[in-house]
Amino acid sequence: MTDNFTALFNTYSWEQIKQSIYEKTSYDVERALGNSNRTLEDFKALISPAAAPYLEQMAQLSRLATLKRFGKVMQLYVPLYLSNECNNICTYCGFSLDNKVRRKTLSPMEIMQEVAVLKEMGYEHVLLVTGEANQTVHTEYFKRVLELLRPHFALISMEVQPLDTEDYEVLIPLGLNTVLVYQETYHREDYKKHHPKGKKSNFEYRLETPDRLGKAGVHKMGLGVLIGLEDWRTDSFFTALHLEYLEKKYWKTKYSLSFPRLRPFSGGLAPKVEMSDRELVQLICAYRLLNEEVELSISTRESVVFRDHVIGLGITSMSAGSKTNPGGYAVEPESLEQFEICDERTPEEIKEMLKEKGYEAVWKDWDRLLQ
């Protein structure tokens, strides 16, 4: 077994995978639906255009599998944006270096003001988000933030720049439970185009981040691609391949998947590839039919109607009441946001909606004593 995902990844060709997905037929889809242990080949069929007429059947199966494994509960989390400083240029992001806006990194006091609001909302699970500004927002800063937050939250996740194994090894004992790191796209050349400058332009370093997390012994990690940059079907295949590789290798770690669709932001770029609601439902169901254990997460990027309906289809965790700007909850509500959110409902409203659907909102599903 190789030591990191790149070696396996390099044995695949984007074009060949793409072609094999688009060549799938209704026969392949029916086989995939009928199988009980589905393979990546089945997954290809389920995300292919040929599966479109089977969407309702996929949704029914996905619902059953999700209920069997997770029951009628929904994990709720909230992002806490600590900084919008960033040294990278990413063509799709509001925090990009070339976007001339005022930058802000929250001080300890400001963080605590934000925390007060989040606690008021009932949150026990917080997702820390920053841009990539290594001179201000670095491991030392994260250490201080974790020390500050740990007494207040049962579970702390992080979505920041990729770090080295040693950095994760320092942060995990301080209470870091989950790390999300999205590859954005697995298309090597396009990745370079979208990340022309900064540390993030190193495709391999990003690709091997989950390996470094696995080696550091992180409790949970989240994967995904940014939908809109490249052919979403091919990108999703590579995400599934990555997940399968990681699950086998870092078998004590839990995994989650997200499927962020490009959203408007200041200075924005139109998605190269549009994904319809129908296609996103197809993707959610395909992931569930491939993997009954993986957590599937949906953010407030999506619309109210859409979020309400996908709850019963395979989703197991969602954010609510989110602000995507540093200080957005209390300190500086008008600072630059990373992207516009779509579902503006409060956590309380989300909880009520879940209740009406027969679901329980879960605020706490981990205890820091366990770590």
Add this chain to the structure above:
Amino acid sequence: MLTIADKVFNSRLFTGTGKFSSAEIMEQALLVSGSELVTVALKRVDLKDQEDDILSHLNYPQFNLLPNTSGVRNAKEAVFAAQMAREALETNWIKLEIHPDPKYLMPDPIETLKATEELAKLGFIVLPYIHADPVLCKHLEDAGTAAVMPLGSPIGSNKGLKTIDFLEIIISQSNVPVIVDAGIGAPSDAAKAMEIGADAVLVNTAIAVSRDPVKMAEAFKIAVIAGRMAFEAKLGSINSSAVSSSPLTSFLDD
């Protein structure tokens, strides 16, 4: 073709040498089976004697000998036995069997893990005989095992794949070859193990104690090939149609 450590095997049927009515019959049966990996119990052979009855009947280039540690009761004894075998048989391959319980010969997971760690460090190619325990398999991988050999049912019982649900989990998450060991009583069991994706099976009693071991060896040979072919060709799906309640995707049409 199957690769374990750096060795390539054409046959996915591994065989044992116990319980045959004579060394000649054993020899004939194993030759017909096509097997390229043959286990020998250290406790049964005379390591110092080139003319040992069992060993002298296994003197063919296609047979790779896999000494097993059957008879040891803990990790310490197993490591010692493996070192003896390496010296006498000039192979660093070892089938690790630690069963302190003399009645059912149930493998001891704790001592097996300990011994695997140590033997891997000493440069052995370790193939541990274990219960069909998926978590243990992952620990063994981390310890450096070359393959895992979960049991299908109690050793020598001929009861088949009683542990199939766990074998399926092991196969689905293993990074090393999975060889189903113990309990395979009929060629159909072997075929089934191969159909669900096992990399190989190890058969001894079912061949050795049948009325015609040579014919049975051939039957196993064919069954293993058939099972593997079926696995590679992908079995047709068993149709489970979805329960349709109210439509879940109609909101997309609004």
